[in-house]
Amino acid sequence: MISTRNSYVSKMVNDLQPSGIRKFFDLAASMEGVISLGVGEPDFVTPWHVREEAIRSLELGYTAYTPNAGLLELRQEITHYMNQRFGVRYDAHNEVIVTVGASSAIDIAMRTILxxxxxxxxxxxxxxxxxxxxxxxxxKAVTVQALKENDFKITAEQLEDVTTPRTKAIMLCSPNNPTGTMLNKSELQAIAQYAIKHDVLVIADEIYAELAYDEEYTSMAAIDGMQERTILVSGFSKGFAMTGWRLGFVCAPEPIAEAMLKIFQYQLMCASTMSQYAAIEALRNGRPEVDEMVKSYRRRRNYIVQSFNDMGLTCHNPGGAFYAFPSIASTGLTSQQFAEQLLQQEKVAVVPGDVFGTSGEGHIRCSYAASFEQLQESIKRIGHFVESLKQSV
Structure with missing residues (x-):
């Protein structure tokens, strides 16, 4: 029998660190009575009419592979959606690929361009x-820190500081996971000017585009001169409450989309057929439910941000997504220490900020995609924990 040893695993994979999010999620799942603010997943169930469409597709026997790029009917709905919601026009035949979640879209984007x-x-x-x-x-990933002092917004000047002749692209997420920060049109324009100046691509993760609370969302691809150099990644998990359906999409200029499709053909063949029929229904008739979810998330955001500030954990007001990113620096604990002790003492699971990069240290990520009652109880427990820390000094 061959013994298991790391020499059989590539050095690259050996050196990869496991997800810091999953570490706390798995630990919380093993404990009784835990309230989890850890995993970024809507607490809403996929609307019935969307689920019903998937059931209908099964009853009709639509169980075969779809084209690699996805059902043309769905790609057409995606292009209509992108045009109506964000003012960006794409060709459904040549510039859209339906993927297995947004993560697979980012993966094939990286492998296509690098x-x-x-x-x-x-x-x-x-x-x-x-x-x-x-x-x-x-x-090679070159990280640049969006700082708390700037509400976790990146500037073109910071990008200039790390640019080299080898720079190929910027990876940008707005609204951001984990901070919830959303870049407005003028801020995107500044980054666009940088990208055009240096002839680099932008991989724009816009999975949270539907979850914008204070102003209209602007897509990077809608900025003048950027559609031709933007790989736009989105999907149905967050805004449409369809995480388990594993369905995303990518929109890109035809030469890039064509190259990405070659990789996708070998990687995953195509996305789930039943999920694609459900997504068609979500795009056509799901707007009322999306609007209700956004209304509920906005209320939860306002509550949790105010609550953190009231207990002395300074928290900026996130413009989108469903994450609060309060500072825990005043407690004297590291992000890891705070998250671990909070889980053990008060049974509330949060994610330590340092798993999201160096600039996340001193913060925790709290998903407010939980019921309002759960949020109230979790705030009560976190407040008790913070008070206990003050008394122990």
Whole structure:
């Protein structure tokens, strides 16, 4: 029998760190009575009429593969949606690919554009998979920190500071996971000017585009001169409460989309057929439910941000997504220490900010995609925990 040893695993994979989000999620799942503010997943169930459409597709026997790029009917609905909601026009035949979640879209985007050693600027704090996906594609991730003092917004000047002749793209997420920060049109324009000046691509993760609370969302692809150099990634998980359906999409200029499709053909063949029929229904008739979810999230955001500030954990007001990112620096604990002790003592699961990059240290990520009652109880427990820390000094 061959013994198991790390020498059978590539050095690149050996060096990858497990997801810091999953670490706390798995730990919380093993404990009784835990309220989890850890995983970024809507607490809403996918609307019945969307689920019903998937059931109908099964009853009709639509169980075969779809075209690699996805059902043309769905791609047409995506292009209509992108035009109506964000003012961006795409060709459903040549510029849209339906993927297995937004993550697979980012993965094939990285593998499509990167030659060994080329660099992608990754704005931190960021979702935990961005840097590993650059690495797995043979590229080099160059991180730049969006700072708390600037409400976690990146500037073109910061991008200039890390640009080299090997810079190929910027990885940008707005609204951001984990901070909830959303870039407005003028801020996107400044980044666009940088991208055009240096002839670099922008991989725009816009999975949270539907969850904007204070102003209209602007897509990077809608900025003048940017559609031709933007790989736009989105999907149905967050805004349409369809996480388990594993369905995303990518819109890109035809030469890039054509190259991405070659990889997708070998990687995953096509997305789930039943999920695609459900997504068609979501795009056509799901707007009322999306609007209700946004209304509920806005109320929860206002409550949790105010509550954190009231207890002395300074928290900026996130413009989108469903995350609060309060500072825990006043407690004297590291992000890891705070999250671990909070879970053990008060049974509330949050994610330590340092798993999202160096600039996340001193913060925790709290998803407010939980019921209002759960949020109230979790705030009560966190407040008790913070008070206990003050008394122990």
């Amino acid at each position: 030659d060994p050693g080329e660099e992608v600027i990754v704005v931190e704090p960021c979702f935990v998979s961005y840097v590993p996906m650059v690495t797995l594609a043979g590229g």
